[in-house]
Amino acid sequence: MRPTFLAIGLMLPLLAACGGENTRMVTNDEYGDYRGSVPRQRPLGATGSGIVLFGVDKDREAREAAAIGGTGLGVNAYLWRATLDTLSFMPLASADPFGGTIITDWYSPPGTQGERFRAQAYVMGRQLRSDGIRVQIFRQTLENGQWVDSPISAATNSEMEDKVLARARELRSQSASR
Amino acid sequence: MRKILLGTTAVVGAALLAPTMAAAQQAPTVRIGGFFRAYYGNTVQSGNSSIGQLQNTIGAGDPSAAAQSTAGLNTASNGNEFQRQSARLGHNDFSTDAEVHVFVNGKAANGLTYGAVVEINFNQGEGAVRDARRAVQPKTSAGIDEMYAFVAHPTLGQIRFGDEDGPMGGLMNSGFVTNFGTGGIYGDWESFAVRPNRTMTTPGGLGDNTKIIYLSPQFFGFDFGASWAFNEGDGEDTGCLNSFASVNCDRVYAVTNNQSFGRSHQLPGRINELQAMLRWRGNIAGVGISASVGTMQSGVIRSADPLTGAITKNLRSPQVYQAGLQATAYGFTVGGAYMWGNTSFFYIPTARGDRDMEQFFVGGSYTFGPISVGANGFWGHYGNTGAAPTRSQRRWGYGIGATYRLAPGMDLVAEYVRHEVKQPGNANIHGLVNYLGTDRMRTQVFLTGVRVAF
Numbered sequence: 140m141r142p143t144f145l146a147i148g149l150m151l152p153l154l155a156a157c158g159g160e161n162t163r164m165v166t167n168d169e170y171g172d173y174r175g176s177v178p179r180q181r182p183l184g185a186t187g188s189g190i191v192l193f194g195v196d197k198d199r200e201a202r203e204a205a206a207i208g209g210t211g212l213g214v215n216a217y218l219w220r221a222t223l224d225t226l227s228f229m230p231l232a233s234a235d236p237f238g239g240t241i242i243t244d245w246y247s248p249p250g251t252q253g254e255r256f257r258a259q260a261y262v263m264g265r266q267l268r269s270d271g272i273r274v275q276i277f278r279q280t281l282e283n284g285q286w287v288d289s290p291i292s293a294a295t296n297s298e299m300e301d302k303v304l305a306r307a308r309e310l311r312s313q314s315a316s317r
Numbered sequence: 318m319r320k321i322l323l324g325t326t327a328v329v330g331a332a333l334l335a336p337t338m339a340a341a342q343q344a345p346t347v348r349i350g351g352f353f354r355a356y357y358g359n360t361v362q363s364g365n366s367s368i369g370q371l372q373n374t375i376g377a378g379d380p381s382a383a384a385q386s387t388a389g390l391n392t393a394s395n396g397n398e399f400q401r402q403s404a405r406l407g408h409n410d411f412s413t414d415a416e417v418h419v420f421v422n423g424k425a426a427n428g429l430t431y432g433a434v435v436e437i438n439f440n441q442g443e444g445a446v447r448d449a450r451r452a453v454q455p456k457t458s459a460g461i462d463e464m465y466a467f468v469a470h471p472t473l474g475q476i477r478f479g480d481e482d483g484p485m486g487g488l489m490n491s492g493f494v495t496n497f498g499t500g501g502i503y504g505d506w507e508s509f510a511v512r513p514n515r516t517m518t519t520p521g522g523l524g525d526n527t528k529i530i531y532l533s534p535q536f537f538g539f540d541f542g543a544s545w546a547f548n549e550g551d552g553e554d555t556g557c558l559n560s561f562a563s564v565n566c567d568r569v570y571a572v573t574n575n576q577s578f579g580r581s582h583q584l585p586g587r588i589n590e591l592q593a594m595l596r597w598r599g600n601i602a603g604v605g606i607s608a609s610v611g612t613m614q615s616g617v618i619r620s621a622d623p624l625t626g627a628i629t630k631n632l633r634s635p636q637v638y639q640a641g642l643q644a645t646a647y648g649f650t651v652g653g654a655y656m657w658g659n660t661s662f663f664y665i666p667t668a669r670g671d672r673d674m675e676q677f678f679v680g681g682s683y684t685f686g687p688i689s690v691g692a693n694g695f696w697g698h699y700g701n702t703g704a705a706p707t708r709s710q711r712r713w714g715y716g717i718g719a720t721y722r723l724a725p726g727m728d729l730v731a732e733y734v735r736h737e738v739k740q741p742g743n744a745n746i747h748g749l750v751n752y753l754g755t756d757r758m759r760t761q762v763f764l765t766g767v768r769v770a771f
Contacts, residue, residue: 161536161537162472162534162535162536163534163535163536164469164470164471164472164534164535165474165475165532165533165534165535165540167467170488170489170532171482171487171488171489171490171493171520172482172487173482173486173487173519173520173521173525174416174438174462174521175462175521175522175524176503176507176516176517176519176521176522177499177500177503177504177505177507177519177521178487178493178495178500178503178504178519178521179352180352180728180768180770181770182350182351182352182416182418182770182771183350183725183726183770183771184348184349184350184351184418184420184771185350185418185420185434190348190349190350190771191346191347191348192347192348192349193345193346193347194344194345194346194347195343195344195346196346
């Protein structure tokens with residue numbers, strides 16, 4: 140009896156390899172899981188989510204990219220989109236989705252014609268992290284018909300970064316609930 | 318010219334092979350996962366009281382020879398009452414449990430995925446001794462459930478090597494519908510029931526002894542698996558309790574009194590275990606179908622003469638077969654499985670002349686939104702596990718349960734389970750004094766609580 144099983148066992152892998160287009164890899168979550176005699180609820184860590192201790196979570200990056208439309212960006216899609224949304228009230232001068240830079244043109248808020256602002260934002264890396272965005276605001280004021288550089292308040296840059304991060308979190312929670 | 322032709326052929330060949338080889342390499346990730354659960358349970362079962370039993374009271378000294386003699390009377394005058402005691406159990410209890418799993422996953426440049434799984438559980442001591450923790454392990458001591466490495470190729474399949482369920486022992490079964498509550502009759506009610514009326518014959522009961530497993534890719538809806546294990550041992554080291562060949566050793570294939578030892582849950586019985594399972598999954602008119610057939614074929618531990626060491630075979634080599642079918646549509650899942658073979662319950666080897674095992678399982682569940690409800694049950698008859706062939710045992714049970722998914726990974730569960738063992742005409746079922754005078758045992762458990770997977 141057993142030699143028959145062994146012969147079949149050796150033959151079937153070869154057959155499976157010849158399946159061509161009708162062959163697909165069976166993923167680990169397609170197998171049952173028992174703990175002794177009791178069927179086990181599959182831990183989230185076994186199915187690609189869970190907590191990553193070491194290494195880069197490629198599955199999560201792929202999921203997040205797919206959730207936001209699979210844009211093939213060089214940087215984190217949520218941060219990129221959130222930065223564009225946050226700075227959209229200013230005219231855009233240039234945007235490089237691969238390098239992760241967004242530079243706006245000068246913009247004067249209505250009612251304050253004597254000053255203008257410009258922003259540069261850098262999205263750094265593929266991960267959605269609080270230090271993954273850097274925003275730099277430049278300010279000029281009109282003095283004697285000339286635009287001259289003036290300082291901005293110390294908190295402005297970090298406030299803009301906070302707004303971008305809040306928007307990114309919003310986008311991520313929207314895509315996760317889909 | 319010839320060189321150019323050869324070179325061109327090689328390039329074309331490489332290009333043909335490329336699609337499977339061009340996968341980007343990924344450094345291994347280490348993930349952590351697992352679960353925690355806490356239940357309230359109300360248990361009503363036969364054997365909730367015992368009278369004049371020899372107690373396993375670790376810390377109270379070994380039972381004296383006089384007390385171990387069943388002829389010894391339980392009287393206050395002869396001292397046996399210190400080992401022979403009576404006890405009664407209440408109905409209510411809480412039960413907690415957790416596991417922590419470590420998952421290592423990587424991908425090589427040639428498309429191979431590889432990794433390892435190590436599952437740590439915290440339930441190594443079933444019995445508890447509150448006042449003797451310096452001498453014995455607590456109920457919640459840590460141990461390893463499953464641990465294995467795997468290498469998977471997109472078109473050639475996967476190999477797992479280590480302590481893991483086999484293809485028929487849990488990986489590729491169909492028809493066992495357990496996706497509600499804690500699993501219904503196959504669920505966590507065991508945590509509240511006192512042995513022996515709780516041992517079921519489930520796919521996972523075959524155990525995660527160390528084995529090498531091949532799992533094929535799916536082709537035309539079919540996939541199959543096969544596994545090989547030398548014995549029922551797992552983990553490292555020999556398993557021997559002595560510095561000589563003895564019954565606990567992993568590699569033991571013959572032992573004195575194997576009629577008892579070879580058929581205990583805790584001691585080895587099967588050797589050279591082969592499992593094979595064929596599964597088909599597909600979609601017929603919008604109904605998802607999964608069907609499996611498989612077998613477990615193994616050798617059995619033999620009898621060794623206590624004085625001469627002469628070896629004879631007196632137990633049957635376990636051969637078990639299983640077929641299962643389940644269908645899923647519109648949130649409903651229904652399934653059934655049939656298992657038969659020459660073992661007793663829990664795949665225990667039987668003696669020549671014993672009745673073969675036959676077991677049916679049916680189950681159904683319905684999932685709507687965050688709620689899953691379902692019921693399942695089994696019934697079967699099994700050979701007796703006594704030394705001599707006697708009447709067969711009947712076992713049956715059912716479970717009704719529900720799950721409410723409070724949040725991703727967090728479930729509230731409630732379940733009712735009833736399980737019975739009957740051995741008609743045997744008034745001393747399972748050979749235990751506290752079951753004397755009855756030929757059946759009953760257990761009913763209602764449990765409810767919370768379970769978190771992470």
